Amino acid sequence: MRDFLPADIRKRNYVINIIKEVYESYGFEPLETPAVENLETLMGKYGDEGNQLVFKILKRGEKLDLEHAKSESDLSDLALRYDLTVPLARVVANNKNELPNFFKRYQIQPVWRADRPARGRFREFYQCDVDAIGSSSMVVEAELISAVGTILRRLKFKDYIIKLNHRDLLFHLLDLANVPKASHEDALIAIDKLDKIPAYQVEAEMVGKGVNAGSASVLIDLYTKIDNAWKLGYDNNPILVSEVLSDDNEAKNYLLQLLNLLPCEKLTISPFLARGLAYYSGTIMEIVLTDGDFKGSIGGGGRYDGLIGMFGKEQIPACGFSLGLERILVVMEERGMFPPEIAESVPADVMVTIWSEETVGESLNLAAELRKGGLRVTVYPEADKLGRQIKYADSIKVPFVCVLGESELAEKKVTLKNMKTGEQETISRSEVIEALRK
Amino acid sequence: MRDFLPADIRKRNYVINIIKEVYESYGFEPLETPAVENLETLMGKYGDEGNQLVFKILKRGEKLDLEHAKSESDLSDLALRYDLTVPLARVVANNKNELPNFFKRYQIQPVWRADRPARGRFREFYQCDVDAIGSSSMVVEAELISAVGTILRRLKFKDYIIKLNHRDLLFHLLDLANVPKASHEDALIAIDKLDKIPAYQVEAEMVGKGVNAGSASVLIDLYTKIDNAWKLGYDNNPILVSEVLSDDNEAKNYLLQLLNLLPCEKLTISPFLARGLAYYSGTIMEIVLTDGDFKGSIGGGGRYDGLIGMFGKEQIPACGFSLGLERILVVMEERGMFPPEIAESVPADVMVTIWSEETVGESLNLAAELRKGGLRVTVYPEADKLGRQIKYADSIKVPFVCVLGESELAEKKVTLKNMKTGEQETISRSEVIEALRK
Numbered sequence: 112m113r114d115f116l117p118a119d120i121r122k123r124n125y126v127i128n129i130i131k132e133v134y135e136s137y138g139f140e141p142l143e144t145p146a147v148e149n150l151e152t153l154m155g156k157y158g159d160e161g162n163q164l165v166f167k168i169l170k171r172g173e174k175l176d177l178e179h180a181k182s183e184s185d186l187s188d189l190a191l192r193y194d195l196t197v198p199l200a201r202v203v204a205n206n207k208n209e210l211p212n213f214f215k216r217y218q219i220q221p222v223w224r225a226d227r228p229a230r231g232r233f234r235e236f237y238q239c240d241v242d243a244i245g246s247s248s249m250v251v252e253a254e255l256i257s258a259v260g261t262i263l264r265r266l267k268f269k270d271y272i273i274k275l276n277h278r279d280l281l282f283h284l285l286d287l288a289n290v291p292k293a294s295h296e297d298a299l300i301a302i303d304k305l306d307k308i309p310a311y312q313v314e315a316e317m318v319g320k321g322v323n324a325g326s327a328s329v330l331i332d333l334y335t336k337i338d339n340a341w342k343l344g345y346d347n348n349p350i351l352v353s354e355v356l357s358d359d360n361e362a363k364n365y366l367l368q369l370l371n372l373l374p375c376e377k378l379t380i381s382p383f384l385a386r387g388l389a390y391y392s393g394t395i396m397e398i399v400l401t402d403g404d405f406k407g408s409i410g411g412g413g414r415y416d417g418l419i420g421m422f423g424k425e426q427i428p429a430c431g432f433s434l435g436l437e438r439i440l441v442v443m444e445e446r447g448m449f450p451p452e453i454a455e456s457v458p459a460d461v462m463v464t465i466w467s468e469e470t471v472g473e474s475l476n477l478a479a480e481l482r483k484g485g486l487r488v489t490v491y492p493e494a495d496k497l498g499r500q501i502k503y504a505d506s507i508k509v510p511f512v513c514v515l516g517e518s519e520l521a522e523k524k525v526t527l528k529n530m531k532t533g534e535q536e537t538i539s540r541s542e543v544i545e546a547l548r549k
Numbered sequence: 550m551r552d553f554l555p556a557d558i559r560k561r562n563y564v565i566n567i568i569k570e571v572y573e574s575y576g577f578e579p580l581e582t583p584a585v586e587n588l589e590t591l592m593g594k595y596g597d598e599g600n601q602l603v604f605k606i607l608k609r610g611e612k613l614d615l616e617h618a619k620s621e622s623d624l625s626d627l628a629l630r631y632d633l634t635v636p637l638a639r640v641v642a643n644n645k646n647e648l649p650n651f652f653k654r655y656q657i658q659p660v661w662r663a664d665r666p667a668r669g670r671f672r673e674f675y676q677c678d679v680d681a682i683g684s685s686s687m688v689v690e691a692e693l694i695s696a697v698g699t700i701l702r703r704l705k706f707k708d709y710i711i712k713l714n715h716r717d718l719l720f721h722l723l724d725l726a727n728v729p730k731a732s733h734e735d736a737l738i739a740i741d742k743l744d745k746i747p748a749y750q751v752e753a754e755m756v757g758k759g760v761n762a763g764s765a766s767v768l769i770d771l772y773t774k775i776d777n778a779w780k781l782g783y784d785n786n787p788i789l790v791s792e793v794l795s796d797d798n799e800a801k802n803y804l805l806q807l808l809n810l811l812p813c814e815k816l817t818i819s820p821f822l823a824r825g826l827a828y829y830s831g832t833i834m835e836i837v838l839t840d841g842d843f844k845g846s847i848g849g850g851g852r853y854d855g856l857i858g859m860f861g862k863e864q865i866p867a868c869g870f871s872l873g874l875e876r877i878l879v880v881m882e883e884r885g886m887f888p889p890e891i892a893e894s895v896p897a898d899v900m901v902t903i904w905s906e907e908t909v910g911e912s913l914n915l916a917a918e919l920r921k922g923g924l925r926v927t928v929y930p931e932a933d934k935l936g937r938q939i940k941y942a943d944s945i946k947v948p949f950v951c952v953l954g955e956s957e958l959a960e961k962k963v964t965l966k967n968m969k970t971g972e973q974e975t976i977s978r979s980e981v982i983e984a985l986r987k
Contacts, residue, residue: 112583114640116647117654120579136920138897138927141558145550145673146584146629146659147604166585167607169625171663177618186615186624187607191584202552209554211945213930215896216555221584225609235583246930250909254928257917372910458653459576471688472810479695482574489576490692492651492684507649 112235117458123237125453126439127219129265130239134217137258139241142216144198146223150190156197156421158389164224166191191223195240196418196431203244204423213245219436233437242431247416249365251430252394253372255412259398259432260377266439267448270402271409274381275369276395278413279362281385287355288329294322298330299385305334337382369394392416396432405442410434459489460547461511461527462504466520467494474515477525477540481513484544505530511547550673555896561675563891564877565657567703568677572655575696577679580654582636584661588628594635594859596827602662604629629661633678634856634869641682642861651683657874671875680869685854687803689868690832691810693850697836697870698815704877705886708840709847712819713807714833716851717800719823725793726767732760736768737823743772775820807832830854834870843880848872897927898985899949899965900942904958905932912953915963915978919951922982943968949985 115123131141153165167187169175180186192198195218203210219239228234241258243251256273263271281299290298297320301313310331317327336355356363366380384395391413398410412432420426443449461481465474471494478488489509491500497514504512514526519537527543528535538546553561569579591603605625607613618624630636633656641648657677666672679696681689694711701709719737728736735758739751748769755765774793794801804818822833829851836848850870858864881887899919903912909932916926927947929938935952942950952964957975965981966973976984 112585114583114636114644115581116640116644117578117580120581124579136925138900138925140555140896141553141562142555143553143558145552147550147661147673163610166609166627168629169605169607169621171604172601175621177620177624180615182615183607183613189604191606198552202554206552206554211941213941215927223585235585243930248931250903250913250928250930253909253913254916257913372913458578462576465688471691475688475691475695475810478692487574487576489653490688492681492688493686503649503651 121456133262139215139217200419200422217241237436239434244429247428274397276384277362288326290326390415457508459487462509463490463513464500559894571700577653577655638857638860653681655679675874677872682867685866712835714822715800726764728764828853895946897925900947901928901951902938
C-alpha cells in the first residue's frame with residue numbers, strides 16, 4: 112500500500128475532479144460507504160478467489176474466543192470493502208424509501224484486496240464507479256457511455272476504443288460453435304489472445320484445455336470472419352455478416368440500436384468481448400487504449416439486472432461502469448498528459464521571509480494581506496539568514512519570495528524576488544498582489 | 550459506521566473544501582496515507598486503551614496458523630489507521646530525502662476505532678489534521694491558529710474561543726499546589742469540571758481520588774483567582790496576576806508573546822487546559838464553542854517535539870492541529886449554517902423528458918447540448934407517460950424540466966417547465982441555457 116505525497120495527490124485530484132464534474136453534469140449523485148462491511152455481506156459475492164482476497168478484521172474483546180476458534184469465521188465478523196458494487200447493492204436495498212426509484216450515483220473510494228502486490232497492482236486502490244439503478248432501458252447504457260467518453264476527452268485521451276458486446280451475442284457464438292458450457296471459460300480466455308498470438312497456437316491451447324477440436328476451429332473461423340469484416344471499415348459492421356448472424360438476432364439488433372444512439376467513431380461492437388460474466392446479464396462494455404506502451408483496458412462495465420436482488424426481496428435492474436483510476440494515472444504520467452499547472456504544481460505562490468524576531472508580526476501581517484488578495488502564501492518559520500530562507504524557498508520550488516527586511520519595513524514596501532530569473536524589485540504590497548495574481 | 554447519501558456528501562464536501570482551500574492558502578500541502586498500517590507501527594502509541602481500540606486485520610493464507618495461535622499478535626500483522634499523526638510521523642521518517650526539511654502538510658481521511666458507538670461517536674470518522682514539521686519556532690503556532698480561525702470564519706462560526714496553554718504552565722500550577730505526579734491526571738480531570746459543577750463538589754472528587762486535601766484547596770483557589778481576573782476583561786490577562794505567577798515564568802511569557810502575534814479577541818490563555826499530555830511537549834490549543842446547545846470542543850492541537858523521534862533516529866520538532874469534522878457537521882446542521890445551495894442541493898439543474906422510443910436520440914442530443922452550455926442535465930431513462938416523468942422530476946427535486954414532445958420537435962423548440970411555480974414556456978434551446986445558467 113502506498114503513501115501519496117503532495118505531488119501525487121495533486122495529479123490524482125486533477126483526474127478525480129474531472130471524473131466527478133462530468134458525472135455530476137450527467138445527473139449522477141455522490142455516494143460514500145464505510146471502509147468496513149459485515150463479513151457476511153461480502154462472502155460469496157466474489158467467488159472462491161474473492162473470498163480469499165477479502166481482508167478480514169479480527170473480532171474484538173469478549174467476542175474473540177481464541178481457545179475455541181476453529182476457522183476464520185470464528186475470528187472475524189467484519190471485513191474491508193472489496194469493490195464498490197456490493198456496497199451499492201446493500202445501500203439500495205437498505206434505503207429503498209429514501210432513494211428515488213431511478214437512482215444514479217457515482218462513488219470514488221479505495222477498495223482493498225489481499226493480492227500479491229505487483230507492478231501496477233496494489234492492495235489498496237481506488238475505484239471510480241458510476242451506476243444507474245432502476246431502469247432496464249438502453250438510455251442508461253447510452254448515457255453511461257457518453258459520460259465516460261466525455262471524461263476521456265477531457266483528460267485528453269485520443270487513441271482508445273469503447274468495445275461493446277451483449278452477453279447473449281457472446282453465448283450465441285459459443286453455441287454456433289457447439290462449445291459446451293463447461294468449456295466456455297477456457298474457450299473465451301484462449302480467444303482473447305487472438306490479437307496477440309497466431310491462430311494455430313490459440314487453437315492448440317483450446318484443445319489442450321479440453322475444447323473439442325471442431326468447436327475450436329469453428330470459433331476461430333467465426334472470429335476471423337468478424338475481424339476481417341471489421342477491417343473493411345466502420346460501415347461494414349461485422350455483426351451484419353449474414354454468414355454469422357441472422358437478421359433477427361435480438362442481441363445483435365440491441366447493440367446496433369445502441370450504436371445508432373451514439374454516433375461516435377470510438378465505439379465498436381466486439382462480439383467476443385467477455386468480462387464480468389458471473390453477474391453481467393446484458394450489455395458488456397470495455398475501454399481499451401489502442402496506442403502507446405500500454406494497450407490494455409482502463410475501465411469497463413455492463414448491465415447486472417440480477418445482483419441487487421441478492422440483498423433485498425426485489426429484483427432491480429442496474430447498469431454501471433468502473434474506471435481504473437490507477438491505470439489512468441500511470442498512462443497519463445508516462446505520456447506526460449497532465450497540464451503544466453498540475454505537473455509542476457508548487458505548495459504556494461509566494462514565500463514571505465522573516466528578518467528578525469522583532470519583525471515576525473510584520474511578516475505574518477504581510478502574509479495575511481497577500482492571502483486576502485487571493486494568493487497562496489507560506490511564511491518561512493523563523494528569523495534566519497536570508498540566504499538560508501531563499502535556499503529553502505528554492506527547495507520547495509515556490510516561484511516568488513517576498514523579502515521583508517529593515518529598509519523595506521521602513522519604506523512600507525517589499526522586495527519581490529522571481530526565483531526563476533533571479534530578478535527582484537522593491538514595490539508596494541498591492542503591486543505584489545497584482546503581479547502574482549493570474 | 551455510516552453510509553453517506555448524496556445530501557450528506559454535499560454538506561461534508563462543502564466543509565472539507567473550505568478546510569482544504571484555507572490550508573492551501575497557508576502553504577500546507579495534501580498528504581494521504583493508506584488505511585492499513587503495520588500493526589507494530591500502531592501498537593504502543595496510543596496507550597493501553599488505544600491498543601484495545603485498534604481494529605486488527607486477520608493474517609492471510611499460510612501466515613495464519615490457527616492451531617498454534619496464542620494471542621492476538623499471532624493472528625494479526627496489519628491494522629486500520631487509528632489517527633493521522635502516527636502515519637505522518639512514519640511518512641516523515643521514511644521520506645526524509647524527498648520532503649523539505651520544513652514540511653507543512655494537511656490530511657483529511659477517515660480513521661477507525663473499535664469504540665462502542667454512541668451519539669456523535671462513530672467507529673469510522675474523518676479527521677482533518679494540519680501539521681508543520683521541522684521547526685520549533687512560535688511562528689508555526691501563530692500560523693496554525695490563524696489558519697484555523699480563518700476556517701471557522703469562512704464556515705460562519707461566531708461564538709467560539711481558542712484556548713491556549715503551555716504544558717509547563719499547567720505543571721507549574723500543579724507544582725504550586727504540591728500535587729504529586731501520580732495524582733496529576735485525577736486533579737486535572739476534576740478541575741476541568743469547575744465550569745459545570747460547584748467548587749466543593751470538585752474538591753470532594755479530588756480528595757475522593759486521593760489528592761491531598763490541602764493541594765485540592767490550593768488548586769481550586771488558583772483556578773478561582775485566574776478565573777476572576779479573567780472576568781475583568783481581556784486586558785487584565787489572568788496569568789499576569791502576580792500572586793499566581795512570577796514575571797520571569799517562561800511558559801507564561803511564551804504564551805503572552807504568542808498572543809501578541811495574534812491580536813484577536815477570540816484567543817484566551819487557559820492555564821488549566823489539559824489535553825494530549827501523553828505527547829504534547831509545549832503549546833496546547835483547543836477550540837471551544839461558547840453558545841448554542843453544543844458547548845464542547847470542535848478541535849484542538851499542540852506541539853509534540855518528541856513523537857517523530859519514535860520512528861526515526863532523529864528528534865524533529867512538530868506542531869499540529871486537528872479539526873473534528875463530525876462535530877462541526879452536527880453543529881452546522883443543528884444551527885442551519887449551510888448556505889442554501891448546499892442545504893437544498895439537487896442532482897441536476899434540469900431533467901429532459903423522452904417522448905417515444907423513436908425520439909430517444911433527440912432527447913440525448915438535447916441533453917448533450919445543454920451540458921455543453923454548462924448545465925447539469927439528467928435524462929428520464931425511458932419513453933413513458935409525461936405525468937410519470939414529471940412526477941419523478943418532482944421526487945428528485947430538479948427545479949426545471951425540458952419537455953421534448955412531438956410539437957416541440959417539429960418546431961425545433963423545447964417546453965421549459967418551472968417545477969416550483971408550474972409555469973412553462975416554449976423556447977429555443979439556447980434560450981433554455983440562458984434562462985438556467987446563473
